[in-house]
Amino acid sequence: MNYRHAYHAGNVADVVKHLVLVLTILHLKSKDAPFFMLDTHAGIGSYDLTADEASRTGEWRNGIGKVLAAAEPPPGLSAYLAVAGAEPGRYPGSPALARALMRPSDRLALVELHPQDCASLRRLFAGDSRVGVHFGDGYAALKSLLPPPERRGLVLIDPPFEAADEWDRLLAGLRRGVERWRNGTFLVWYPLKAGGADERFRAELAMSDLPPTLGVELITRPRSGPGLAGGALAVVNPPWVLEDQLRRLLPWLVQAMAPETGDWRLEWLVAERPVTRN
Numbered sequence: 001m002n003y004r005h006a007y008h009a010g011n012v013a014d015v016v017k018h019l020v021l022v023l024t025i026l027h028l029k030s031k032d033a034p035f036f037m038l039d040t041h042a043g044i045g046s047y048d049l050t051a052d053e054a055s056r057t058g059e060w061r062n063g064i065g066k067v068l069a070a071a072e073p074p075p076g077l078s079a080y081l082a083v084a085g086a087e088p089g090r091y092p093g094s095p096a097l098a099r100a101l102m103r104p105s106d107r108l109a110l111v112e113l114h115p116q117d118c119a120s121l122r123r124l125f126a127g128d129s130r131v132g133v134h135f136g137d138g139y140a141a142l143k144s145l146l147p148p149p150e151r152r153g154l155v156l157i158d159p160p161f162e163a164a165d166e167w168d169r170l171l172a173g174l175r176r177g178v179e180r181w182r183n184g185t186f187l188v189w190y191p192l193k194a195g196g197a198d199e200r201f202r203a204e205l206a207m208s209d210l211p212p213t214l215g216v217e218l219i220t221r222p223r224s225g226p227g228l229a230g231g232a233l234a235v236v237n238p239p240w241v242l243e244d245q246l247r248r249l250l251p252w253l254v255q256a257m258a259p260e261t262g263d264w265r266l267e268w269l270v271a272e273r274p275v276t277r278n
């Protein structure tokens, strides 16, 4: 396990992932009933952008750095930007973003397989009874921690894509999770790169029997080049307002982060099935 998110925190992929996460949590909070969130690949929770790792790549400068510096962000970004920009020189990971938005009765389960990163998470969340930190495999947690007693909430699956079989494990894990919690919202992050792996993944999702699934893509550079061309999410059971919200926000984000080479896409990967009657 070589991947450390500290090198990538706040990059363009984090921006789109964390915006969708925040919009989903805000939607859950529109009802009083408590929600549960499972973060299967949690990282260390919060990142120092002045530290050696983040400084070495400087990835955050092309992501959250540009977004925070842009003039007149649309109101739909305000909750995300309030947390992301709260502390100069720091960027919240998915656990810190979730904690900033949770209410006293909401619950968060964090799973992390890297022993040091898990220890960092435990320190960050020590004393917060709403948050459980679990050392182990996030894919196994899709079985052991679902469905939650709250019966409403979300799962973020955000693997590092280091291992050759990650795409297969991701699809199998998602299927298992949805089987156990058919009404949960699942946010699945995946990279856009040359090579066609993401196209194959979307084709497999389209052939699955998943509930309605919205595909979200934010592209910052041509796919023909090396490295990350952008970040994408498959959102199973998305909040009904999400598609409209993103249709307004993604063009602004592209302009802020990659006006020359950027693009965005929203499409239903799995459409709502018509009810059939005999």
Ligand SMILES: C[S@@+](CC[C@H](N)C(=O)[O-])C[C@H]1O[C@@H](n2cnc3c(N)ncnc32)[C@H](O)[C@@H]1O
Binding pocket: 001, 003, 004, 005, 017, 039, 040, 041, 042, 043, 044, 045, 092, 093, 094, 095, 111, 112, 113, 114, 117, 136, 137, 138, 139, 158, 159, 160
């Ligand atoms: C992309 S980072 C997570 C970033 C975090 N979700 C965020 O948005 O701030 C992926 C994390 O997954 C961890 N990891 C790798 N394999 C794992 C597994 N099978 N189960 C749980 N965590 C894993 C890595 O150590 C790394 O910290």
